[in-house]
Amino acid sequence: MKITRRIFFALCTLIFAALACNLPQANQSTSEPTQEPATTEESVTFNIDEALTLAVQTIQAATLTAVVPTETVTPGPSPTPPSTAPTVSVSSDTNCRTGPNVAYQFVTLFKVGQTANVVGKYTPNNYWIIEYPGGFGATCWLWGAYATVLGETAGLPEGVPPPLPPTATPAPSAPEAPKQLNLACTSVNKSKKVGQIWILAWEWTVEFTWSDQSTNENGFYVYKDGVLLTTLGPDNESYTDVFTQTLIIGDVSYTYGVQSYNDDGASALKDATLSSCP
Structure with a gap:
């Protein structure tokens, strides 16, 4: 609004200045005036038009600048915090195997004081599937008798036990003596x-x-x-x-x-x- 008022006052000033050029001078001689060259009137008229054109262009530029709408930013939904995987620890050192049974191959000893992420479960045999320490994301099956799990476990997938390893056939031999x-x-x-x-x-x-x-x-x-x-x-x-x-x-x-x-x-x-x- 302040910009428009300034432009208006500037325009009025230019117009008044242009009109003042056509007013008679106060000390003009009473003798018959000498005929002015035709180019003088054309020059005055040209100056008035130029001033008006400049004023109009200034108003248009100011108006375009003033009416540029401000972009309204609509806030998006808040990001969902990442879910935290449940963790497990044990009260006694426990073997971690390739499946939920002592018949499966030993992988590592999960010790007291260690923690690991729980990524699955096997309810029938009370086993947890964990990402064991130092395994770089590899998993093993931990017996739950000595395990304490912290976190939500209801959504954990039920593991499917892998096939049992083949049982080694002993070499033929004579029996032991009584x-x-x-x-x-x-x-x-x-x-x-x-x-x-x-x-x-x-x-x-x-x-x-x-x-x-x-x-x-x-x-x-x-x-x-x-x-x-x-x-x-x-x-x-x-x-x-x-x-x-x-x-x-x-x-x-x-x-x-x-x-x-x-x-x-x-x-x-x-x-x-x-x-x-x-």
């Missing part, structure tokens, strides 16, 4: 008189026991004094030998042995010796 051999004996007097002759005899019952050390045996060979006494099936750990001992003169001893066997061979023979029977 251990902890033991002999226990009881006797019953079976002596009797036949006519005028006494036949002295005792019935011995020998309990031969051992501890099975293998899981791949087909059975056991049981020996007495180096001679095969019997063959037993797998998982046996004892044999009872009952026999009659006739007249005993001097010391008598018996050696019992046992070995396990399978299609790939037999174990070492283990034995124990019995020297008396109460």
Whole structure:
């Protein structure tokens, strides 16, 4: 508004100045005026037109400048703050594996005092899928028994366990030899008189026991004094030998042995010796 008033006053001043050029001079001579050249009137008229044109151009420029609208900036929506992934820590050092089971390969030991981002879960086995420290974004499966998770976990995806690694087939081998051999004996007097002759005899019952050390045996060979006494099936750990001992003169001893066997061979023979029977 102030700019328009200034322009208006400037225009009026220019117009008044132009008109004043056409007014008679106060000290003009009364004698017959000498005829002025035609170019004088044209010059005055040209100056008036030029002044008016300049004034109009000034007003137009000012008007264009004054009416330029101001751009209105409409604020956009506020940016959504980035979501924070839940984190996990443990109260006891815990193995982190390639899947939710001890059958999966070990990846790293997640220690007390460490934290990691949780990116998934496996509810059936209570496992968390984490980005383990030092893995540069790689993940492993952490058992949740000692884990404490901070943050929202409802939206975490349920993990799909990878296939179990193939179980290594053990190389064929003979079974392990039995251990902890033991002999226990009881006797019953079976002596009797036949006519005028006494036949002295005792019935011995020998309990031969051992501890099975293998899981791949087909059975056991049981020996007495180096001679095969019997063959037993797998998982046996004892044999009872009952026999009659006739007249005993001097010391008598018996050696019992046992070995396990399978299609790939037999174990070492283990034995124990019995020297008396109460």
